[in-house]
Amino acid sequence: xxxxxxxxxxxxxxxxxxxxxxxxxxxxxxxxxxxxxxxxxxxxxxxxxxxxxxxxxxxxxxxxxxxxxxxxxxxxxxxxxxxxxxxxxxxxxxxxxxxxxxxxxxxxxxxxxxxxxxxxxxxxxxxxxxxxxxxxxxxxxxxxxxxxxxxxxxxxxxxxxxxxxxxxxxxxxxxxxxxxxxxxxxxxxxxxxxxxxxxxxxxxxxxxxxxxxxxxxxxxxxxxxxxxxxxxxxxxxxxxxxxxxxxxxxxxxxxxxxxxxxxxxxxxxxxxxxxxxxxxxxxxxxxxxxxxxxxxxxxxxxxxxxxxxxxxxxxxxxxxxxxxxxxxxxxxxxxxxxxxxxxxxxxxxxxxxxxxxxxxxxxxxxxxxxxxxxxxxxxxxxxxxxxxxxxxxxxxxxxxxxxxxxx
Numbered sequence: 001x002x003x004x005x006x007x008x009x010x011x012x013x014x015x016x017x018x019x020x021x022x023x024x025x026x027x028x029x030x031x032x033x034x035x036x037x038x039x040x041x042x043x044x045x046x047x048x049x050x051x052x053x054x055x056x057x058x059x060x061x062x063x064x065x066x067x068x069x070x071x072x073x074x075x076x077x078x079x080x081x082x083x084x085x086x087x088x089x090x091x092x093x094x095x096x097x098x099x100x101x102x103x104x105x106x107x108x109x110x111x112x113x114x115x116x117x118x119x120x121x122x123x124x125x126x127x128x129x130x131x132x133x134x135x136x137x138x139x140x141x142x143x144x145x146x147x148x149x150x151x152x153x154x155x156x157x158x159x160x161x162x163x164x165x166x167x168x169x170x171x172x173x174x175x176x177x178x179x180x181x182x183x184x185x186x187x188x189x190x191x192x193x194x195x196x197x198x199x200x201x202x203x204x205x206x207x208x209x210x211x212x213x214x215x216x217x218x219x220x221x222x223x224x225x226x227x228x229x230x231x232x233x234x235x236x237x238x239x240x241x242x243x244x245x246x247x248x249x250x251x252x253x254x255x256x257x258x259x260x261x262x263x264x265x266x267x268x269x270x271x272x273x274x275x276x277x278x279x280x281x282x283x284x285x286x287x288x289x290x291x292x293x294x295x296x297x298x299x300x301x302x303x304x305x306x307x308x309x310x311x312x313x314x315x316x317x318x319x320x321x322x323x324x325x326x327x328x329x330x331x332x333x334x335x336x337x338x339x340x341x342x343x344x345x346x347x348x349x350x351x352x353x354x355x356x357x358x359x360x361x362x363x364x365x366x367x368x369x370x371x372x373x374x375x376x377x378x379x380x381x382x383x384x385x386x387x388x389x390x391x392x393x394x395x396x397x398x399x400x401x402x403x404x405x406x407x
Contacts, residue, residue, distance in 0.1 A: 005024075005027050007027075007028065007031075007032050007035055010024070010037060012037060012040075012395040013183050013393065013395065015391075017395075018391045018392065018393065018395065019391050021292070021320060021321075021395070021398070022320070022321075022324055022333065025046060025318065025320060025321035025324060026321075026324070028044070028046040028318075028321065029046045029047055029321055029325060032046075033045070033046050033047045033050065033305065034046070034050065034304065034305060034307045034315075037316075039182065040182075040314075040316065041314065042295065042314040042315055042316045043307065043309070043313070043314070043315045043316070044293075044315075044316045044318050045304070045315055045316065045317050045318060046318050046321040046322070046325075047321070047322065047325055047327070048322040048323075048325035048327055048328040048350070049327070049328075050304055050305060050317075051317040051318065051319060051321075051322040051350060052322070052350065052354055053304065054294075054296050054304070054315060054317045055294065055296075055317055055350070055353055055354035055355045055357070056354055056355040057355070058092075058093060058355060058356050059299065060298065060299055060300060060302050061296035061297070061298065061299070061315070062092045062296060062297055062298075062299045063090055063091065063092050063096075063295075063296070063297070063357075064090075064091075064092055064297065065297050065312050066297075066298075066299050066300070066311050066312060084200060084232055084235070084236055085230070085232050085233050085236055086236070087099075087236040087237055087239065087240040088100055088103060088237055088240060088360070089240045089244060089357070093356070096356060096357070097356065099233075099237065100356075100360065102223050102224070102229075103220065103223075103237055103360070104360055106216060106219050106220060106223060107216065107360060107361075107364075108363060110153050110215070110216045110219070111153060111363060111364050111367060113153070114149050114153065114364060114367045114368055115367050115368070115371050117148075117149055117152055118145060118146075118149050118367070118368045118371040118372065119371050119375060121144070121145050121148045121149065122141075122145055122371060122372055122375035122376070123375060125140065125141050125144060125145060126141070126375060126376065126379045126380075128140075129141070130379070130380075130407075134386075134404075134405075134406065135380075135404075135405050135407065136402055136403065136404050136405075137253070137254055137257055137402075137403040137404075137405050138250070138254050138400065138401060138402050138403055139402070141253070141372070141376065142249075142250045142251075142253035142254045142257075142372070142403075143170065143250050144170075145249075145253070145368070145372055146246035146249035146250055146253070146368050146369075146372070147166065147169075147170050147173075147246045147250070148166065149246070149364075149368050150241065150242070150245045150246045150364070151166050151169065152215075153215065153216050153364075154215050154216045154217045154238060154241060154242075155214055155215015155216060155217045155218055156169070156206070156215070156217070169199070169202070169242060172195040172198055172199055172242075173195075173199075173242055173243055173247070175188075175191050175192050175195045176192045176195050176196055176199070176243055177192075177243070177247065177394075177397070178192065178394075179191065179192020179193065180192070180394055180396060180397075181393050181394035183393065196239070196243075199239045199242060199243070200235050200236065200239050203217065203234070203235040203238045203239060204231070204235055207221055207231055207234065207235065216238075216241075217234070217238050220234045220237055220238060221234045241361075244361065245361050245364070246361075247290065247397075248290045248291065248352075248359070248361065248365050249364070249365045249368050249369050249372070250399070251290035251397065251398070251399035252281070252284055252285065252289070252290055252365065252369055253369060253372050253373070253376075254389075254399055254400045254403050255284070255288050255290070255398065255399050255400055256280075256281070256284035256288070256369070256373065257373070257376065257383075257403065257405075258385070258389065258400060258403055259284060259287065259288055259335055260280075260373075261383065261384060261385050261405075262385070263335045266280075266335055266336070266337050267377075269337060269338065270337060270377070271377065271381075274374060276337055276338065277370045277373055277374060278342055278366070278370055279337055279338060279339075279340070279341075279342050279345055280337035280373070281365075281366065281369050281370060281373075282340070282342065282345035282346055282349055283335065283336060283337045283339050283345065283349075285323075285349050285351030285352070286323045286329070286339075286345070286348070286349035286351060287323070287324075287335050288335075288398060289319065289320065289323060289349070289351030289398065290351070290397060290398055290399055291319055291351065291352075291353070291396070291397065291398070292318060292319055292320035292321075292395060292396060292397065292398045293316050293317070293318055293319065293320075293395060293396040294316065294317045294319060294353060294357075295314060295315070295316050295317075296314075296315055296316075296317065297312060297313065297314050297315075298310065298311050298312060298313045298314075298315070299311060319350050319351065319353070320398055322350050323349055323350055323351060328348065329348070352365075380405075380407035382407050383405055383406075383407050384405065384406050384407070385403075385404075385405060385406075386404040386405050386406040387404040389401070389402050389403045389404075390402055
């Protein structure tokens with residue numbers, strides 16, 4: 001990138017930036033490590049240490065403005081959403097900590113069955129692809145595999161019993177995620193809100209209708225029967241899991257496969273020593289992870305580096321930039337699956353965030369994604385790219401939206 005780059009001209013929705021944001025991140029890290037980016041009206045934070053501080057300091061950097069804020073859909077056709085409680089992903093202490101203490105043990109207990117289930121689903125999907133003679137990795141594999149695992153864990157009726165349910169939930173979730181992109185037309189963003197309502201209504205129906213016999217959702221419903229909780233708390237937590245519970249796995253399967261195929265020497269290392277898959281996953285999360293931006297708001301007047309912030313000011317920790325910061329990683333633009341020992345790699349990369357909002361779904365990603373890669377690479381030893389992918393249009397997310405492969 002030219003040294004004449006003007007940060008005032010930076011467009012986070014430029015297709016060239018979305019295809020490869022890392023040279024731009026490097027310029028910001030070096031020259032403008034904290035910079036207000038339009039049209040988000042937030043100070044983007046590009047360096048590793050600054051991002052880590054924003055994520056860690058729960059007393060200073062929070063999810064919601066001090067004193068609260070008006071819900072985005074408090075009136076009109078989406079007004080009912082203003083009456084739903086905050087979920088775990090959008091709440092601050094003390095509510096967040098109480099929710100997490102209740103939900104996380106149930107989630108960690110439920111995911112033990114994920115690897116064998118994922119292996120069965122992967123085998124079926126890859127058999128179908130082999131019979132067809134081609135594979136579009138995202139739609140044929142990276143999306144249906146982790147979503148099936150999550151829906152099964154939650155206890156959502158499967159498609160054999162209730163045709164179209166899982167497929168419909170995937171479509172709703174896709175529209176909710178797409179609506180986060182501020183360049184989408186108002187109608188498309190409105191559809192995202194509509195499907196958010198539909199998702200909550202779906203879980204209300206599961207709660208009020210014939211109870212699920214097993215799964216995480218009935219366990220959540222039971223846990224929220226205690227004092228101070230409501231059925232709506234169970235609904236919003238389940239909805240959060242659907243919205244954010246499998247996309248990271250989908251994205252890392254797609255982008256991770258692409259990076260393995262574009263670095264054949266690393267792919268050969270992995271094929272020669274399959275046990276490195278867990279280290280490889282951590283390097284994928286560091287090198288080209290799914291979540292690139294995490295927002296926070298100053299709870300009090302504070303200072304970060306040489307920049308002063310007032311209570312209520314918005315900042316965005318650019319995780320994708322932090323994970324390529326040479327002050328934290330040696331030769332950060334190199335893709336090296338043996339870069340760090342496993343435990344050290346897990347603690348160093350910020351792909352799952354940090355602090356109290358560290359991704360609750362990270363253990364599930366670390367169980368399902370290795371199975372997905374192992375099954376894919378074992379089934380198709382001659383796997384190769386078969387065209388250029390498209391990329392997410394939302395700079396908050398980093399992933400291919402399609403990946404045509406031949407085998």
